[in-house]
Amino acid sequence: MRPHPVPLGFVFRSRAKTDKTAAEQAPVTTTKQARDPQAPKGRATPKRSEAQSQRRSVANTPMTRKDAAKRNRDERRAALERQRQALASGDERYLPVRDKGPVRRFVRNYVDSRFHIAEFFLPMAVVILVLSMVRVPQLQNIALLLWLFVIALILLDSSLLFIRLKKELRTRFPDEPKRGAVAYGLMRTLQMRRLRLPKPQVKRGERP
Missing domain, CATH: 1.20.58 (Methane Monooxygenase Hydroxylase; Chain G, domain 1)
Incomplete structure (x- = not known):
């Protein structure tokens, strides 16, 4: 007795169903790492030492040459003013070294x-x-x-x-x-x- 031919559509539908079932039953091997809400998006939570190092680097960021020169001028002007007042009043805290x-x-x-x-x-x-x-x-x-x-x-x-x-x-x-x-x-x-x-x-x- 001659066997009946199997339709091709049935074969492809059966294979797709089998693959889908296998994918659903396969165990999940990857775990999502918890992210610190303060950490940048897409990056892991930094260690405490790394965070402190970053804060120090930001605090110690060098000023521009113009800002540094301005700050030095202001400090020098303030020191000279304190010295001038000390020479008039005798306040030894701000006198020149030779007068202390x-x-x-x-x-x-x-x-x-x-x-x-x-x-x-x-x-x-x-x-x-x-x-x-x-x-x-x-x-x-x-x-x-x-x-x-x-x-x-x-x-x-x-x-x-x-x-x-x-x-x-x-x-x-x-x-x-x-x-x-x-x-x-x-x-x-x-x-x-x-x-x-x-x-x-x-x-x-x-x-x-």
Whole structure:
């Protein structure tokens, strides 16, 4: 007996149905990884060390050259303003390094509490210069003598200040560094009192 031929459509429908059933019954081998809501889309949750490193890199992002220059100018301007106010008020927190410390403060007060010939050097020098420019031999001779006399007085007064100030520093500050303190005081005597910086904090005749 001759077998009946099987329609081709039936064969393809049966195969498709079989493949679909196998796909539905196959176990799922991949698992979806949980994503941190704060993590970027499509990326895994970063480790704590990586997150901290990223935050530090953002915080330490270098500024542009223009911004850095502006910030440096502002800081320098603020520092100069604080220093200017400190020189007027005597606030040692913002004074230049050469003016800081108890030794330098004592030297300033010691110098400011006394008269010194050297502080009148500039006005006397102007007078002597004017006399020397007058075409009168007698006045020129007087100007020369005055010049020598003023120089001698300044040397004598500075020598006495050198000896007394050095003695005072050894007595009051035996363990403090005193290098350059006496020279600092001598240079201060060359300035007129109202032009001295830092400004005098004691009156003449007042004990430092």
